[in-house]
Amino acid sequence: MDHVLPALQERLGTLFGDRLVVLAGGTRLSARAGELHQLGARHTLVLSTDDHAPLHDPEVARWVPLGIGGGFVAVEQNRLTRLLTSPDRRVREVLADFDPTGDALVIGTHYAHTPEFAGRPVLNARRPEWVELENKTTIDALWDELSAPRAPAVVRGLDLDALWRATLDLDRGSGVVWSGDGPAINGGANFVRRVRDRSEALEAFEVLRAKCDFVRVMPFLEGIPVSVHGIVFPDGTAVLRPIEMVVPRRRGQARFLYAGCASYYDPPARIREEMRNLARRVGERLRETVDYRGTFTLDGIATAEGFLPTEINTRYGGAMTCFEDALPQLPLALAQVALVAGHDLGVSSIEFEELLVGAADGYRRGSVGANVRAVRPTETVERPVVFTEWSCRFAHPDEVPHGALRLRPSPLGARLELDLSADQLTPGRPVVPLAVAAFALADQEWRTGLGPLEPAVPVAEGVGFALLSSGGSAAS
Known part of the structure; x- marks a missing residue:
């Protein structure tokens, strides 16, 4: 497998090398600009929905805040789509100054379906027939075509x-x-x-x-919400490891709280294989029917009856950050762009799969958080935390923390975030009970107003979460 990374970087270099590139919205833009620079891009224009440009090297990227951030993904994406379709005078002037010949490559967000931006091709634009497959009210037909068990x-x-x-x-x-x-x-x-x-x-x-x-x-369906990603290549589908969707239930309410994703949880081996087998069949079906390329997510619930699918998302899902962080030397999001644009990555699907699955099984992480409207902080506050049994508290000065709880300003009011220390967690356990306990502490200490939450219940009886001995007692 030693040849895979160099081969990928060489092929991506042929696509982006000595080119002007426009990053039109998205996340982790500083990382994307840095990756493009390492691949030989001449210069990058970053059009950001975030009003606050991070520290960056102007020789690597020109950073232009668009001022259209809305907090909610749907709001930002709708505004960005309108801007890509009909750029205003300011944006047209910025583009003309950066790329007077109109030859730049454009990379949109993972939701992008606009094929061009002011005459420049959007490399990762999704086709209409790909977008249609995300419809939750028609997806059951696909499960039936693939003979997949479903509710x-x-x-x-x-x-x-x-x-x-x-x-x-x-x-x-x-x-x-x-x-x-x-x-x-x-x-x-x-x-x-x-x-x-x-x-x-x-x-x-x-x-x-x-x-x-x-x-x-x-x-x-009682069980842990889980997702598995497939990446469709011309020669097959690379299938990755399961990812937990951290979705607490609001006690006494009809709503759920989507609180991010994490790779700490390991469903039972039989469910992992059910998920990965179905994802491979889905990927092959997408390639056969709509000439699909790139990443999709297969979501469902790990139940006592096995994995029961609920939907697919025909795009690069947010949980792909777990794989980006597991193998940071691989510009994974740019590989996605190249696949969607129809470029050959120079490696097989099975080589890509083995590289990513091995890295992600060995490196666990999570991105857990929630939007908060009850408070509007003007600065970020962060405290180390430990978990004891089914509760969370702030760590004492002499304790080794299990993570950190953070509250920072956000366009919606505030953003509550939980960072976990991988070396303090027992591998394989779900993260959702940790999130519930930490969010209860935030409600108590910072008045975040999320309200009573309940965790999803794992498949195996008696499985809660457990911590290593340093910093707090183990939970059963």
Whole structure:
């Protein structure tokens, strides 16, 4: 495998070397600009939705804040799409100054579907037929085509009585889940609601009817929400390791809290293989039917019955940062851009898979956090924390912390973040109970107002979270 990284870097260098590149929105932009510079890009223009440019080398990148950050991903993406489609005078002037001949390559966000920007090609623009596959109300047909086990589900229009009848039919005793879909960008559990009674049905209906065209109803599935990524190459599909979707439940409410992702959790071996096998079949089907290239996510629940899929996202998912950090010398997001644009990476899908899975199994990380509206801090506060049994507290000066809890300013009010120390966690355990405990501490000490939360329940009986002995007692 020693040849894989050099081969990838050489091929990416042929695409980006001696070229002007425009990064039109996105995340980790400083890292992307640095990677482009190492690959030989002549210069990079960063058009950022963040109003605050980080420290950067002007010889590497020119940084231009767009001033369109909205906090919510959907808001930012809609504003950015309008800007790409019809750039205003200021942006046109910046582009003309940076790239007077109009030859620059453009890299959009992972949601990008606009094929060009002021006459310049957007390399990673998603095709309409790829975007359509994210529809949560039509995806069950794909599971049936692939003979994949799935939970029973029905799709209804925005008719409250019809949705309630479907709820009564499918409820196994723990309620059902309504998943809406329609023209709005859908992610982070925006249009997902748990319905256990008529009042929750009314609450969910009021939210979904304003944003969605259809609603899928399926039984509530107990277990850990998990995702597995596939990367479609011309010769096959590279399949990565499972990632936990950290999704606490709001006690007494129909809503869920999407709090990020983490790679610490290991589902039972049989479920890991079920996930990876299905992801490979999905990738091959996408390649055959819509000529798909690049990354997709296969999401579902690790239940006592096995892995039950719920949706796919035909884009580079946010949890790919777990793999970026596991192998930082590989410009993974730029490899995604090259694949979507139809370029040969010079390595096989199985070589790519072995490289990334091995790295990510050996290096665990997480990106856990939540938006907060109850407070509006003017500066960042951060405290080390330890976990004891099922609770979290601030660490004493003489203790080794298990992580850090941070509250920082955000366009929405504040952003609450939990960083975990990998060497203080027992591998294999889910992160969601840690997030619930830490967020309860933040509510108590910083008045963050997230409210009572409950963790998802792992498949194996008796599995909670456990910590190494330093800093706090172990939990069972």
